[in-house]
Amino acid sequence: MIKSDKTEKDIIKRFSGLNLNIKLYTMVLALVAIWIIFSVATDGNFITPRNISNLLRQTTVTGILAIGMVFVIIAGQIDLSVGSLLGLTGGIAAILNVWYNLNGLVSIFVALIIGILLGLWNGWWVAYRNVPAFIVTLAGLLVFRGILIGISKGYTIAPLSTDFQFIGQAYLTPSSGYILGVVAVFLVIYLVLNSRKTKAKYNLELPPLWIDMLKIAILIFFIGLFIFILNLYRGVPLSVLILLILMLVFSYISSKTVFGRRVYAIGGNVEAAKLSGIDVKKITLILFALNGLLAAFAGVLLTSTLNAASVSAGQNAELDAIAASVIGGASLSGGVGTVFGAVIGALVMASIDNGMSMLNSPPFWQFVVKGLILLIAVWVDVISKNK
Known part of the structure; x- marks a missing residue:
């Protein structure tokens, strides 16, 4: 009975966290959908570097x-x-x-x-x-x-x-923008790995390593894309x-x-x-x-x-x-x-x-x-x- 109760609590906890993640992902997907709609409606002018900036x-x-x-x-x-x-x-x-x-x-x-x-x-x-x-x-x-x-x-x-x-009204120079991007990448890697270390220290449930690696890869991609697009105009x-x-x-x-x-x-x-x-x-x-x-x-x-x-x-x-x-x-x-x-x-x-x-x-x-x-x-x- 105790084991059953514990299992039930674990399931509730997992689905609660999943619900929060779903809300977050839904919000981001809605933003992406808005950008796609306006990009099509404006013949791509919405996603030009100048307009993104x-x-x-x-x-x-x-x-x-x-x-x-x-x-x-x-x-x-x-x-x-x-x-x-x-x-x-x-x-x-x-x-x-x-x-x-x-x-x-x-x-x-x-x-x-x-x-x-x-x-x-x-x-x-x-x-x-x-x-x-x-x-x-x-x-x-x-x-x-x-x-x-x-x-x-x-x-x-x-x-x-x-x-x-x-x-x-100021902008960072392109080189400063790329330096900022490198700093952001190292920060992302540190935060994700440190989070795993903390969870392991307190015997908390860890996500599979590949999920965290995928998270790091996605974040690095978007950081690079963010800096690259803004540098095509006037910088960050x-x-x-x-x-x-x-x-x-x-x-x-x-x-x-x-x-x-x-x-x-x-x-x-x-x-x-x-x-x-x-x-x-x-x-x-x-x-x-x-x-x-x-x-x-x-x-x-x-x-x-x-x-x-x-x-x-x-x-x-x-x-x-x-x-x-x-x-x-x-x-x-x-x-x-x-x-x-x-x-x-x-x-x-x-x-x-x-x-x-x-x-x-x-x-x-x-x-x-x-x-x-x-x-x-x-x-x-x-x-x-x-x-």
Whole structure:
């Protein structure tokens, strides 16, 4: 009987992990399908090196917002203020740089600090005053946008200094791109083999060696293809490199640190998390601070890319970030989601915008299509939970 129970638990565990992998693979396959459809519809123009580079640059702002948003969603919260926070911090950085002639890097640093403080403001109301996150961040959406309009007097602030523009407009040289690719290959090999070593050390189930070797080969192929295609245009955009670094850092935080495990625990069952000794209020405060930091980073990046700040910057960006997180596998009920999935979701959103723009589709169709994709993603999540 004991052996039977153990076998049953092993089967459940395997199918649970398989379900997560299937969701991830399905999402990637959906992205590939979108790219194929647009490539055919645009006679191959969608997958030219120039458009791939522009597409990835378009993904960066939503991708960075989605990284912060997915943490908040995993914890069972929501943040509707990130679009306005993005606009406000980008506007502040531009004002300091253009109107007050402050150094670009100093302006960016000040904007990031303000992003953290505004995130702490949201988190304090949610964690320590028990006001629902929906209401707190909806208020933030209005307040932050109002402050931006007030301090900018409604003007578009431009042009920025060269050092400010660098972060959003620079490209790595082709040789630097290939060096980056080599580093990425060694990192992939190390991570996969180290994972096997750790599992063996603790007598955990190991996948067949050929599966890990196949995984390494596939990743090396795509890394090489990624660098090669981007180098055919102008090289790897610095903004894309920043997004990839943030994705790796926050993926590590979510899956390999005590803080990350506590975030999932809070989202899975907040009462159980409290009983286990987790300081839910402190974690919630930190989450909103991190989200504020990433929103500010996205604001600075957008301002740098456009070489201007305006009162309309970041409008509806919070909806794109939420949609990207959900499309990427996060559950609005909390406890489920990955940083990688959120970034893939952002890439899906950017691909739709980019492809439909190339087809000269009316703008309203972009909203319709993205809305339907979001609805289907949530519906699939509900079905999988019921099963």
